Amino acid sequence: MTQLLNVSDLRAYYGQVQALHGLSFSLNEGSLTTLLGANGAGKTTTLRAICNMVRSTGGIEFDGKPLSNRSTESIVRFGIAHVPQGRGTFTNMTVEENLQLGAITRKDSAGIVSDIERMYAHFPVLKQRHTQQAGTLSGGEQQMLAVARALMLRPRLMLLDEPSFGLAPLVVRDLFGILGKINREDKVSILVVEQNAQLALELADQAYVIETGRIVMSGNAKDIANNEEIRKSYLGY
Amino acid sequence: MELFTNQVLAGIATGAIYACMALAVVMIYQAIDHLNFAQGEMAMFSTFISWQLMQWGIPYWGAFVITLVFSFIGGIAIERILFKPLAKAPVLTNVAGFIALFAIINSSAGLIWDFTIKQYPTPFGSAPFLGSQLISTHQAGMIGVTVLLLLGLYFFFQYTRIGLAMRAAASVPESARLVGINTSWMIALGWGMASAIGSIAGMLIAPVVFLEPNMMGGVLIYGFAAAVLGGLTSPFGGVVGGFLVGIFENLAGTYIPGVGNELKLPIALALIISVLVVKPAGLFGRHIVKRV
Numbered sequence: 001m002t003q004l005l006n007v008s009d010l011r012a013y014y015g016q017v018q019a020l021h022g023l024s025f026s027l028n029e030g031s032l033t034t035l036l037g038a039n040g041a042g043k044t045t046t047l048r049a050i051c052n053m054v055r056s057t058g059g060i061e062f063d064g065k066p067l068s069n070r071s072t073e074s075i076v077r078f079g080i081a082h083v084p085q086g087r088g089t090f091t092n093m094t095v096e097e098n099l100q101l102g103a104i105t106r107k108d109s110a111g112i113v114s115d116i117e118r119m120y121a122h123f124p125v126l127k128q129r130h131t132q133q134a135g136t137l138s139g140g141e142q143q144m145l146a147v148a149r150a151l152m153l154r155p156r157l158m159l160l161d162e163p164s165f166g167l168a169p170l171v172v173r174d175l176f177g178i179l180g181k182i183n184r185e186d187k188v189s190i191l192v193v194e195q196n197a198q199l200a201l202e203l204a205d206q207a208y209v210i211e212t213g214r215i216v217m218s219g220n221a222k223d224i225a226n227n228e229e230i231r232k233s234y235l236g237y
Numbered sequence: 238m239e240l241f242t243n244q245v246l247a248g249i250a251t252g253a254i255y256a257c258m259a260l261a262v263v264m265i266y267q268a269i270d271h272l273n274f275a276q277g278e279m280a281m282f283s284t285f286i287s288w289q290l291m292q293w294g295i296p297y298w299g300a301f302v303i304t305l306v307f308s309f310i311g312g313i314a315i316e317r318i319l320f321k322p323l324a325k326a327p328v329l330t331n332v333a334g335f336i337a338l339f340a341i342i343n344s345s346a347g348l349i350w351d352f353t354i355k356q357y358p359t360p361f362g363s364a365p366f367l368g369s370q371l372i373s374t375h376q377a378g379m380i381g382v383t384v385l386l387l388l389g390l391y392f393f394f395q396y397t398r399i400g401l402a403m404r405a406a407a408s409v410p411e412s413a414r415l416v417g418i419n420t421s422w423m424i425a426l427g428w429g430m431a432s433a434i435g436s437i438a439g440m441l442i443a444p445v446v447f448l449e450p451n452m453m454g455g456v457l458i459y460g461f462a463a464a465v466l467g468g469l470t471s472p473f474g475g476v477v478g479g480f481l482v483g484i485f486e487n488l489a490g491t492y493i494p495g496v497g498n499e500l501k502l503p504i505a506l507a508l509i510i511s512v513l514v515v516k517p518a519g520l521f522g523r524h525i526v527k528r529v
Binding site (some may be wrong): 071076084092104 | 398401402404405408409411412413414415416417418419420523
């Protein structure tokens with residue numbers, strides 16, 4: 001297994017407040033890795049630090065190349081698609097325009113057209129609504145759109161920030177099913193941050209647990225899910 | 238009735254200019270959330286450039302195109318040099334920046350070309366349009382050029398990738414960066430386009446108001462009134478607002494006793510205040526709703 005993403009001694013700051021205290025983890029090519037932890041543990045900050053959206057120090061390497069000190073928009077061009085918390089939908093644009101924006105860095109217009117069709121196959125509801133303003137979609141549909149938009153980049157790595165947030169349980173099942181399929185079939189490595197630990201552990205192969213800006217636990221997702229002590233003390237279920 | 242039609246058509250002609258100014262103001266407002274008080278002065282300076290080119294013997298349309306390119310590059314340069322460093326500065330700092338820009342451009346134009354009023358040519362002539370006394374060929378030309386410009390901009394923003402990227406950068410900057418759009422350059426591009434649009438307005442109105450460093454003062458106030466009326470967040474609204482203000486200005490000047498030419502400008506200001514009091518989002522703007 002080759003390492004795709006390697007984060008070492010990551011420290012991040014919001015103004016004077018330090019949010020991450022020397023966090024290290026790695027992600028293998030093709031894996032679906034989850035970062036778990038309570039509210040405020042630093043999960044979102046970790047994803048934002050990878051895309052240089054928050055001031056940070058430490059090493060972040062993607063496919064052997066350092067990402068530190070690169071602008072957010074240039075990091076995207078490495079093939080890293082970030083689905084932010086709150087989905088980042090372009091609400092006053094149509095569903096199809098949102099998908100086109102996902103591929104805005106690509107030059108192959110034929111490939112973009114066929115990828116839009118592929119997304120409509122993954123998410124039929126988006127096809128029904130392709131001329132509709134994205135802001136009129138339901139929360140679940142907007143999350144589907146956000147994932148589809150990220151996939152339009154043809155990413156090597158997808159960062160997902162709390163995809164289950166605010167969604168009905170059935171919708172969450174659907175979405176996670178699709179994420180698993182994308183991971184297996186399209187060979188997209190995924191790093192997903194979740195508060196819904198149970199669900200994330202079912203889906204993931206690798207898991208890390210964060211507490212107050214540090215990694216406190218790492219391992220195979222199945223092992224962590226089966227370890228009652230970890231579950232009780234860190235994951236709360 | 239003929240007087241009424243005449244005034245409405247004349248209003249549409251000057252309204253076209255207000256629409257261009259409003260559009261330029263709205264484009265910059267959407268990109269950086271500030272009103273460009275110097276928009277009119279930028280347009281005036283561009284118009285002087287075109288006049289100078291014509292003095293050197295370049296034909297009208299050649300000078301027109303060169304001026305567009307100059308204004309586009311100049312707009313980008315102003316953003317890069319003055320407003321990019323101010324991006325995170327407080328509102329008042331930005332306002333001071335705009336006023337400084339206003340004063341600098343105004344005085345430079347006076348220094349270079351002095352403050353005497355100059356004739357400015359029109360390529361359309363000023364004969365009656367299609368033999369009708371209602372509207373002159375120059376007024377028809379103003380409307381025609383503006384309509385072409387608006388159609389071009391519509392296609393640019395609706396059907397090109399760079400137009401899509403610019404809209405994305407203006408509406409949700411963070412998401413735009415996350416799909417790989419260089420939002421900083423999109424803002425600069427918006428400045429360049431706004432500056433070029435303003436220069437077209439300047440060159441079209443110059444035969445009417447004559448060329449001098451203060452020629453755009455009144456025009457910009459009407460442009461602001463148009464932008465506020467249409468809603469500062471809507472380019473379409475700004476354009477509609479421009480035509481409405483143009484018509485309103487002319488009708489008020491003709492039919493309301495005592496307004497005449499002297500009180501037309503206060504009417505624009507009264508319009509700004511009334512819209513802000515009655516319907517702050519304008520006709521087509523969206524209400525800014527913030528979660529607290």
